[in-house]
Amino acid sequence: MISLILDNIWMILFVGLALPLLTYRSKFRKIVYQTNSWVINIKPVFTDELRGIIGGLSIDHPKYKRVRDYYRSYLVVYLVMVLFYFDFSGFTQTKKSDSSDTRIGVGSTLPSFSLKDQYGNTFSIDSVIGKQNLLIYFYPKDGSPGCTREACAFRDEFEEFKKAGTMIIGISGQSVESHMKFATENRINYPLLSDEGNKVRKLFKVPANLLGLIPGRVTYIIDKNGKVVFVYGSQVMATSHAEKALKIVKGLK
Incomplete structure (x- = not known):
């Protein structure tokens, strides 16, 4: 209901x-x-x-x-x-971005970056490119109702994403300690990367909401060649990210 x-x-x-x-x-x-x-x-x-x-x-x-x-x-x-x-209300991108658009979008090459996960270990995105498809989702804040629903939706579909050869990665600006608490409380079974200072968010140029006051909730799917093939953003319909992303990754090789 x-x-x-x-x-x-x-x-x-x-x-x-x-x-x-x-x-x-x-x-x-x-x-x-x-x-x-x-x-x-x-x-x-x-x-x-x-x-x-x-x-x-x-x-x-x-x-x-x-x-x-x-x-x-x-x-x-x-x-x-x-x-x-x-x-x-959200947006979906399935076609290649305009050449004048500097944001990371469909057709863009995934930029290199390294961040610490919830365990304090450094995670380099270069270590997984070429081995499997990637799903990277940016979320506003650990523990908020929408972010909790979104994280749990990806958790619940973890095995389906795994069958589709896709690794799930969540990124937000909170600390490693905050991520660990959030992951433990919600039994998150994939990496949550700590982007303190929002360096990677800025690198992707993730759209913000409410005149830039609220960090955007955006999901990116990257194929094994390191190319972005799908972008979806919706601030309110948090659980729709997992649903829409799963349909896309099932169609990837």
Whole structure:
């Protein structure tokens, strides 16, 4: 049930907020244009409505200010949610990146890097290139609800990825100690690399969310030749990373 809600969270939020927004917009327009007809809701007149929203209109009506304030509040929340949606809803890349795009994307060669895993051992990506396919996923933070669900989804599908000849690697900016605690609590059975300072995240140019304030949640699949063949990003639908990635790796040789 929780998974179903999370998978449809944007639709739930949009519908849930749209209802009171449209209700108060209707009340506001009827007051502003001094009518009780529902037709005003579809009539293409907006000047006085906009003036009223920004406080540039004075109307002698007992409910005007209260209705205006409610309408204004719901409108602001809805617009912010739209911004979140376009920033958080996710993306999939299966075709080669544009030559002018400097981010690591489909067709890019995996850059060399070394980081410490949750056990404090140095892990060099060069040591596994050519031996098996790689799945590298960047996540924001150990222990957060979304990151825990994502890590556990990869854990639960570990054997399937192994059968497909794919090694799973998680990367985030927390310390080795934080990774060890996170891995132990959730029985993580693959490397979690500590990218303190976000050097590797910056190397990949992983897209951030919410105007750059939240580290992005992005998954990369790399073939045995060290070439990126798939990129998927979704901040909210954390468990979808494992699902989508598994479908891709099963098609790799």
